[in-house]
Amino acid sequence: MRRAKPSNSDGKRIELVWPGKTCDVEYAEAPLQTVEIVEGHGASGKGWRNKLIWGDNKDVMGALMAQLAGRVNLIYIDPPFGTGAEFPLATGRHNGGEGRGRFSGPAYSDKWREGMASYLQSMYERLVLMHRLLSDTGSIYLHCDWRTNSALRLIMDEIFGPRNFLNEIIWIYGLGGSSRRYWPRKHDTILWYCKRRNKHVFKPVLVPATSLRMKGMDKKCPDCWEIAAINNMAHERTEYATQKPEALLERIILSSSNEGDIVADFFCGSGTTGVVAERLRRRWIMCDTSRWAIHVARKRLLEMGEASDCKQRQVGDFEIQRVSNGNLPPWVDEEAGTVQVAVRRDPDCPRRVAIELTGYRPNAQRQAQLTSQDLGHWSEYLDYWAVDWNHRGDVFGNQWHSCRTRGNPKLATISTWHTYDKPGSYNVMLRAFDILGSETATVITVKIP
Numbered sequence: 001m002r003r004a005k006p007s008n009s010d011g012k013r014i015e016l017v018w019p020g021k022t023c024d025v026e027y028a029e030a031p032l033q034t035v036e037i038v039e040g041h042g043a044s045g046k047g048w049r050n051k052l053i054w055g056d057n058k059d060v061m062g063a064l065m066a067q068l069a070g071r072v073n074l075i076y077i078d079p080p081f082g083t084g085a086e087f088p089l090a091t092g093r094h095n096g097g098e099g100r101g102r103f104s105g106p107a108y109s110d111k112w113r114e115g116m117a118s119y120l121q122s123m124y125e126r127l128v129l130m131h132r133l134l135s136d137t138g139s140i141y142l143h144c145d146w147r148t149n150s151a152l153r154l155i156m157d158e159i160f161g162p163r164n165f166l167n168e169i170i171w172i173y174g175l176g177g178s179s180r181r182y183w184p185r186k187h188d189t190i191l192w193y194c195k196r197r198n199k200h201v202f203k204p205v206l207v208p209a210t211s212l213r214m215k216g217m218d219k220k221c222p223d224c225w226e227i228a229a230i231n232n233m234a235h236e237r238t239e240y241a242t243q244k245p246e247a248l249l250e251r252i253i254l255s256s257s258n259e260g261d262i263v264a265d266f267f268c269g270s271g272t273t274g275v276v277a278e279r280l281r282r283r284w285i286m287c288d289t290s291r292w293a294i295h296v297a298r299k300r301l302l303e304m305g306e307a308s309d310c311k312q313r314q315v316g317d318f319e320i321q322r323v324s325n326g327n328l329p330p331w332v333d334e335e336a337g338t339v340q341v342a343v344r345r346d347p348d349c350p351r352r353v354a355i356e357l358t359g360y361r362p363n364a365q366r367q368a369q370l371t372s373q374d375l376g377h378w379s380e381y382l383d384y385w386a387v388d389w390n391h392r393g394d395v396f397g398n399q400w401h402s403c404r405t406r407g408n409p410k411l412a413t414i415s416t417w418h419t420y421d422k423p424g425s426y427n428v429m430l431r432a433f434d435i436l437g438s439e440t441a442t443v444i445t446v447k448i449p
């Protein structure tokens with residue numbers, strides 16, 4: 001176990017207290033285990049592979065500390081807002097009109113056993129670790145709302161120091177209802193702090209000026225940002241609750257980091273930060289406790305630029321990891337369901353094969369969790385599948401995939417052709433993620449003459 005404390009704890013500071021507050025943050029440096037390597041258009045250089053990590057961010061940050069303390073250039077986090085709610089995820093919506101299989105389960109929970117005290121202690125510990133990970137030129141954007149912004153501002157002052165406060169950004173998003181008892185709440189707060197005053201990266205974004213004096217000119221974007229929330233029809237919408245718009249992350253990443261910098265989001269949800277960082281040529285790390293979040297983020301990255309097979313993948317290589325501290329179930333659940341597959345061979349080219357999915361069924365107990373049993377076709381149980389053409393018994397290499405998305409809701413049941421360079425016997429591994437949230441694996445041996 002290691003310990004961390006805010007660096008400015010000199011006994012003279014003003015601080016927020018809550019029942020059970022402790023400033024000593026214990027963390028473990030448990031190793032990360034790679035469970036999948038997604039082969040995109042190549043590595044991002046500098047001996048680095050982008051990372052999507054499944055696990056509690058305290059464990060994840062502990063695991064990253066030895067390698068990355070003082071090296072992360074930008075952090076954006078959008079943690080649960082202390083709402084006391086459970087956020088649902090409804091799957092089976094993207095089945096191209098044919099889908100009637102439905103499953104509703106929790107995507108993530110924002111319930112706190114000891115109420116606000118446990119929320120604040122949890123945030124405090126994580127923010128101390130983020131402070132350690134940030135580089136001297138780095139900065140952090142902490143997204144919150146009226147419920148916790150006052151408490152989090154004081155905690156940030158305590159950990160980062162009030163001198164390193166930069167802005168309280170108001171994100172005006174427009175959507176949502178209103179009350180008869182108070183003004184409609186239409187904004188979130190984003191607190192921006194740097195690690196070392198005046199050393200941080202800042203390249204202000206310009207927006208059209210509105211005053212008559214500056215008509216037709218641009219001005220520095222002020223600290224109120226009017227960026228539309230994601231509407232029901234938006235292309236980027238994933239159905240992951242509380243997803244933030246890419247335009248918001250674009251502004252943050254463009255203004256506060258350089259190409260090649262490491263951008264981290266330790267509460268990544270649907271993966272908005274990684275998708276935008278990837279597009280803007282930053283390196284990235286994302287993590288989340290929700291297996292759904294990791295799956296949605298993986299799909300989003302794989303489908304960047306509407307690509308649908310590995311030859312056109314527009315994402316660079318990235319790895320999916322998990323903390324190997326024993327608190328998580330296995331990545332692949334062999335018992336979750338049964339996959340049936342067949343190998344197709346190209347009659348004109350004996351070294352060319354394709355894999356056909358011929359059936360899938362979740363086990364009976366899991367199948368009973370579906371809110372609608374009325375499936376038109378067995379493939380409606382599946383949200384995604386992927387193939388490693390030459391699995392050598394170690395990490396799964398994701399070389400081809402098909403998945404349901406808003407833009408392309410049909411799942412291909414036959415892969416594209418794959419040509420082997422040499423004759424031999426190859427183990428092909430196939431992984432499938434079903435609409436109930438489990439991933440299964442199957443291996444078949446293909447003999448190439």
Ligand SMILES: C[S@@+](CC[C@H](N)C(=O)[O-])C[C@H]1O[C@@H](n2cnc3c(N)ncnc32)[C@H](O)[C@@H]1O
Nearest residue numbers: 056057078108243244267269270272288289290
């Ligand atoms: C508000 S959502 C983030 C949404 C995200 N910004 C997006 O655009 O999709 C908060 C996320 O934090 C995750 N989360 C909550 N506690 C966590 C923890 N201790 N470690 C890692 N992730 C956590 C939840 O599972 C959830 O996906």
